[in-house]
Amino acid sequence: MTSAASVRHEHRRPSPVFLGLVAVMGVSGWAVWGGFAGVTGLAVFLFVVSGWIVSLCLHEYAHARSALHGGDVSVGAKGYLTLNPLKYTHALLSIVLPVLFVVMGGIGLPGGAVFIERGRIRGRWRHSLISAAGPLTNALFAVVLTAPWWLDAMDGVPVAFRCALAFLAMLQVTAAILNFLPVPGLDGYGVIEPWLSHRTRAQAEPFAPYGLLVVFGCLWIPQVNEVFWDAIDAVMRSLGVSDAETYFGLEYFRFWAGEPENVFVGLGLL
Template identity: 25%
Template sequence: MWALTIHEFAHGYVAYRLGDITPKLHGRLTLNPIAHIDPIGFIALLMVHFGWAKPVPVNPLFFRKIKNRRLGMLLVALAGPAANFISALLFLILLKILTPAPIPPSIKLPLEIFLTWGTFINIGFGIFNLLPIPPLDGYHILEYFLPVETLIKIKRYEPYGMLILIAIIILPPFTSMFVSVINGISLAMAKLVGINLF
């Protein structure tokens, strides 16, 4: 749940810092996971280990601290995946500190498992959300770089985004490639921190 919670909190926090009070009004500027739970997404997470949270409501018309609203939405979109990658890095740092610590195995082992899986989950969630498919963050990031004319044309396909995502997810080649990317980035980050994950 941490990956989902920090992801949505980051979206709301950045929007709030830009002047939008909408996330605060909806009670989303919190690290309490209950505030971010989508019932269906949570059930899916428990049953098939793939879920989602409630999107944080954001209104770029309230962005008072930045003139370019499209840039503001880009920053909001980037905040979620960035929070996941930062979380993964912090988990790896904690894992490095924990490994040589004189802690009883009954305590150390569960913590090591939690931090290791937390690393993979955060990286996986961050990468997945960077896919340029609506309603994911990657699509909103792409919007910033597209000409307005092109953006108007592709807007008509937004309602099919979830269907495209489901089709991609159930395809074995995507799953295999996705896991490989997660492992590769996880190992690269672990090497940066100076720790072996395997």
Template identity: 30%
Template sequence: MEFLEKLTWYPLADLPFIVLVLMIAFSVHEFAHAYAAYKFGDMTAYNQGRVTLDPRSHLDIVGTLLILIAGFGWARPVPVNRGHFKHPRIMGIIVSAAGPLSNLLLAVIGILIVYVLNQAEWLYTDHAGVTKAVIHFLYYLILMNTMLFLFNLIPLPPLDGYRIIQDMLPQRQRIRLEQHEQWGMFIFLLIVFIPQLRMYTLDPLFSLSVPIRAFIQSLMELVFAPVDWKRFVIAFLR
């Protein structure tokens, strides 16, 4: 057991919550890519059964294990043929951005649920065990989706941030960028696995998740403060 604790990036006792969060986060992320491409006229992902929230269609075993071991990972990339889009560049940007934005939306939903639960203090006394487990799950849902949002915006292949930059560049610069694309994964792996590089790249990036979560929470308080959440929660549970 002690060996497993050292092997995993997260506490061993929290793995059930983390695995469930990953199944949701990765599935929603890849579904968002596939659905956006499908709506813009590209049937590639649809024909491969990727326009679904079924985790079995999206999870990559190696990518999932790595996020448990190294703190980062990936799902199966959704195939997109931009040649089927009416406006390839702008629609390509939207399809690429759909994944990270879906993770941000999951984080917002998680923060909203936590906010609502915190207004119903009686849940912490009458249903303390269940409420504690739900809050713990929501903690990881918010944390990991915020980090996935930021992580996927890194402008290195094969991440979404690179595809967005690629579609924004003029044709000449885009061709020059593609000539060096093979180095992207190499640089990416160096950043992830060399602690000194990670300290000055990924760690400051992931630290942005704290002000992002704080900002969303402040918006919740501003928008929903007048609502009688105790009455709402009681009515919902009945």
């Protein structure tokens, strides 16, 4: 009988690709902190994008790890436990599109999930936990990123780094909230799916490939967009992060438009 403990060590070791992403995040974060003239915007862009991809890797790893302990030992051989984004079943959905959405609209839309052999999983609670593990990881990452705020440890933190950190945290909050929506194809639906009748699941299944597109389309509706961002801002404020900090984080991120003006005034530093 195979078990989680039987998965080979090399199938658990973090991949060089993931470690490279962490290195890029660290170096670009150091550059943002240092405030090197002429490269702050580019450094913020690299810090946020690499940090966002790292969070996507952790999101998918959480799905795979919970599936492993739920009974699907096949995730090891598939490379899902190595945090290598190139091993995902849908690399386009899992990495490329989420990064594109960040660049285009400053929003952390969820990507495609790793392929879990659900037939190996026993028990509805385990199925729900596997689906919930990904967005819960985003939520935890958001809490960690905003720790300097709610621990009142922001003294001496450079403005650009502060704004970049706020923007990256906001992406985690949007990803967690969007992923928990009970829409077919998203993790929120995966949480409740085991508890639905067979007929309801069969009716919803054809819509799963289009769930992400439906959510993205709904966000273009002004009334929906307003409610959504009001909720995001409320969550960020509860973590101690101001609207201005996330706004200027996005402005720094879009370095091709020039570094933001009046950032000190916007953050109440002048």
